Amino acid sequence: MQRLFLATTTAFSLCVLSATSGSTGCAKYVAPCALESDSTVMNLSALSRAHLVKRPDGTVIASWLRFKQAALGSVASQMPEGFEIVVIGADGTITQQKSVASPAALDARKGSTRNIGAEWTGRGAILHWTEATTQTLADGTSSTHLSTKLQFVSDNGQEGELLDGLSCDDCSTLTSSTPFEDGVTLLHTAVGSKLGGGTSEVPATIVRFDRIAADGSRTASGSVPWLASVLTPAGSQSGGFAFAASAALATSGRHLFVFATNNAWSVDATLSPKEGPIPRPPGAVLAWDPSTNEAVTAWFASDVGADLLGAPPNLYFQRSDNQGRPAIPVQRISTGDAVLAVAAQADHYAVVFSAGGHEYLDLVDRTGNKRGSDLDLGGSSVADPGADAGAGAEGIGTGAGEHLLHAPSTNVFVDIYVTSDAIKRRVIRCQP
Amino acid sequence: MRVAALATCIIATCVSSARADDPPRPDLVFVANPNFGIEPGARTTLNAGRLLFRYQELLPSITKFDESRPSGKALGILGRTLQFGFLDGPLAHMETTVTHELFGHGARAREFGGKPAYVFGLPLPYSLFLAPQQQTSGVAFYNTDPRNLDQDIALHFGGLESNFLTAHWINTEMVNARGWARHSDLLVYAISKVTYVTTFVSRDLRGQRGAVGDDIDSYVNALQDKFNHWRPNQRVTIAKNLQTAYLWNLIDPTLVFSLYSTLVNFIYHGKRESKMPLPSVNGVTFYPSPRFNLSPFGAEHYLDLFLTKGDVVVDAYGRIGSSGLASYTGAGVRALGWKPHKSVSLGAEVDVWKQPALQLEERNLYTRPDEWGVNVGGFATVKILGKLGLTGKFAYKSRGYLQGQPLDATPYGYLGVSIAP
Known part of the structure; x- marks a missing residue:
């Protein structure tokens, strides 16, 4: 029995050595994206409400x-x-x-x-x-x-x-x-x-x-x-x-959309429908992926059977073809309050949303799988998300505070957004 | 006055000498650490309960019948049934509830910086007729960010985890005593093991998630969230796997023995101690025992092999997960009771695991790499004044899950007193 005890204490010593040498555990989580900067473009009068449009x-x-x-x-x-x-x-x-x-x-x-x-x-x-x-x-x-x-x-x-x-x-x-x-x-x-x-x-x-x-x-x-x-x-x-x-x-992108309660259509300059209808759940923000001619949609919902009462609603993500047919099953990617913007880039998509007074970015791949955790972008840009109904530009939807999320270069997303007193710009850099 | 007299008697019996023919008793241990963690809390509550259960030693002079005669036997059985129903059962229920709330949910909440609050009600059966509206015998309230998924799930399983850890300590001490255990310990063991048994075996667990539910419903919800298995059919799979895994908790010889001990040895024969038959080879008593636990990844199955000789008890075990949501395995050994000096008792433990990395700061992180982890620790008890000793544990663990221990990488431990029987 004494031998067994000695064997145990020997193992103890070896493991202390192993633990202190850093060979186990504690691997630092490396987020796929990082907030590189968050700066003010210009200050606004308190009575202004800016509208953002991206040009080609x-x-x-x-x-x-x-x-x-x-x-x-x-x-x-x-x-x-x-x-x-x-x-x-x-x-x-x-x-x-x-x-x-x-x-x-x-x-x-x-x-x-x-x-x-x-x-x-x-x-x-x-x-x-x-x-x-x-x-x-x-x-x-x-x-x-x-x-x-x-x-x-x-x-x-x-x-x-x-x-x-x-x-x-x-x-x-x-x-x-x-x-x-x-x-x-x-x-x-x-x-x-x-x-x-x-x-x-x-x-x-x-x-x-x-x-x-x-x-x-x-x-x-x-x-x-x-x-x-x-x-x-x-x-x-x-x-x-x-x-x-x-x-x-x-x-x-280069698409003009008209969106109604439950659907969105790609239209020409005189509102003749070209593509769609793309299903658009309430509160959904939609972006067009020009590389695949597909729509990506993100929205919040508290589905029966999927949520606890009182828990934040789920954030869902969907890719659809230009006729609104699902390209992937609906995926749950987070929880929170309101979608603010969606952008497509190469083989990834970014969703900016608000939750509990903060804004976050999720990176999603083409299969709808989320990469990493929610990236905290900082405090919410609007005091009452959802109150500022309007059409986003790059992402289309009811919008909560104006956000324009776009991908100017590979692995970089830029979020231009409007607060009550300023136009601001965030740069988010992601790993390939 | 009566209460004071009873308290005096309890304390007096606590430090009175055991008779030579008494079954061996474990030391009474009262330990704590700054966070009032799960392991020190469970051990201290267990021993506080043992102190309260010493009221039994006052009973023989009050309720002694000649049980060689049928009428005396009947009166004895009736008296002990009432004692079980109105004293021992409620005491054990209260003890497991305090452990569950204060040192289960509460300890996990404190670990994450929360300041939990509690409401305790009457234990069974008193709640049935004195407080029929009472929903539960105890509730812990805490505020945390439920989207911090690793923290959230630990808050839900923390209560049951502390009960299962209590049962494991009782098992260890029973093997160390060559199978001897007090009726009260076995009662606490049984209640600790079967907490929420009705939910575990209910088909409702597979249904829709709802606002109303107990810890097990919340645990299944948290597993859904953590692994992003949000679809209703995925919940059914998670719940079914958990329910199947729970059988491991029930096929436990100590649990069966605790029921036998309560009904036969205590209620029928009136024995306050029972000896579980354990095999022995060359003076080494051994006992392979299943252990069940809830982890951040789903149900966890341990197989403990206890070995004891002299004062030393060794518990070597392997553990494996069955949720199907992730791969999580581990193995460890704990040795207690080595006495290099008559006043000193030492112990050590080591556990190594491989499991999905815990990320306690990340929000809604659904996929993680597997990670190796280790826990190493030492126990020491030093007699300083007669039966009174100082006792404690000092350990270090890397980030990862180990039953009853902090989740993060940290040195940890506890300190307190031990009182020899």
Whole structure:
């Protein structure tokens, strides 16, 4: 027995030697990606909300409406003073900065406008807004007429013709716009029971588009019946129609997309469908992989049978071909709150998402397998993820705070994002 | 007054001399470390329980019947059944609950920097009629990041891990005593081993994950998360494998003996000690024994070979995982009770393993490489004043999982007192 004990203590000594020599355990985990830098591109006014668009040359346009300095909530604070454009070079420096004044027609409204927006065509800004006129009828009821207007203002301040977009009575409207192929495409959606065929129970939807060239001229315009037929209005008329089911535009790479509640379509500049529908679960962000002509989608869901109540929802990832057919089974890659951006590069994909007040990046291979753990990118860029609904550019979706994730070179992802007071730029470098 | 008298008697019996014909008793050991870890906590609670169970030594003068007569036998059996149901059972249940919450879940939470809180209820059977709304006899509350998957899963299995570790120490001490064990120890052993048995054998474990569930449901959820097997059919596979593996916990001769000891030796015969028959060759008593455990990778199966001669007990074991989610194996040996001097008792342990690397700082990491790891440690007890001694353990382990020990690479140990029987 004493021999056995001595043998044990000998083994003990050998193992102490082995452990202290570092031959066992404690191997340091090496993350596949690292945050190389996180810098401020420029500071913004607290009232601004920048929109990001990537151009084919790799530069990024950040643009935002500059509102009049006035007390928050006042009529003046709702009136844009002008439109600001910044071009961010591939290295993160600002290469151009422009300011376009608000057109006189918009100034004249003095606040009775809705859905104000703008896009830069390269030579000036096309501003769009919706004018509301309410009149009381003889029987005491009131009726509101909405009319969407478009007007080009060149870089040198010259105003173009005031154009009509879409108009309707007692309806709700929404306009989405994005630069695409040396121009701007605008998509107008209207929902109302007084539109053709609509009833108080099932309001009708009409969809129109406008195509504006770089010089501000309207080159095409018309209705989009195929899109109107797939949109389903939500909400009640008394509360104003909610546009959860409306359509919006965004670009990814050289593709223009229109996305509705559950699907996305690749379309041409006049909104004729080219590819799709690609399934788009609620909250999903979608990116187009130009190397394979496939869509990649990432979204959060709390699936029955897969989640504990109270646990963060799962982050799912899916690759689909250009007709929306799944290329791989849905993969679970993390947990958290909201997808912020998705980008494709060669044989890998990156997903930026928020979880518990932080933002993370996941690297996923073509089979949907996640490489490594969640890379912590730092504190969340928005206080309330999900509140800032809008269309991302490189990644398409509801977006939570504007993020534009792209892959300018091999193994490098750049995340340009907007916080409440700045445009920032993260560089993430990954191992091959 | 009565309580004070009882306490005095318990303490008095604790340090009173054992009679020469008494079965050997293990030292009473009370140890702690700064984190109140699993192993020192389980050992201290076990021995605190032994101290409480010494109330039994007051009973013969109160409840002594002539059991050679049928009426006396019947009264004796009735008395011991009541004692089992209303004293020993609740005491053992309370002891395993404290170990489970305070030094199981709680110890793991403290290990990760948490400050757990606890709520304890009445033990069975008192909770049935005094607190019928009571859901559980104990709950530990802790705040951690559940996406830190290696930490999360350890929090879930920590409770049962501490119970299984308690059972292992009882087994070791029983072999060291050549098979002798007290009825109370065997009762604690049985309860420690069968905690959550109903969940382990329930088909519900294979169903959807839900908000309501016990540690085993949470453990299966955590295995799903850790290995990213999130689909419902994958949960079924994980749960089935765990349930099959659990049979290893039940085919345990000591568990069978503890049930026999309780029903036959204690309730029927009135014996407070039982001797489990163990084979012996050339004066060396040996006992191969299965051991079951939950690990961060799934169920873990040990086969212990205990050897004892004189005061020395050696436990050589191998361990292997069966979850199918990863490959995890290990082997080790622990020797205790070597006395180079009449006042000094020494021991040593070593464990070597290969298992998926633990990454305690990473968020939602699903795939890891396998990694070798080692644990080495030494035990010492030095008598300083009669039966009173100082006792402790000092060890070092690399990062990895070993039952009842910290997960990270760290020197660790504990210190306390031992009181010879």
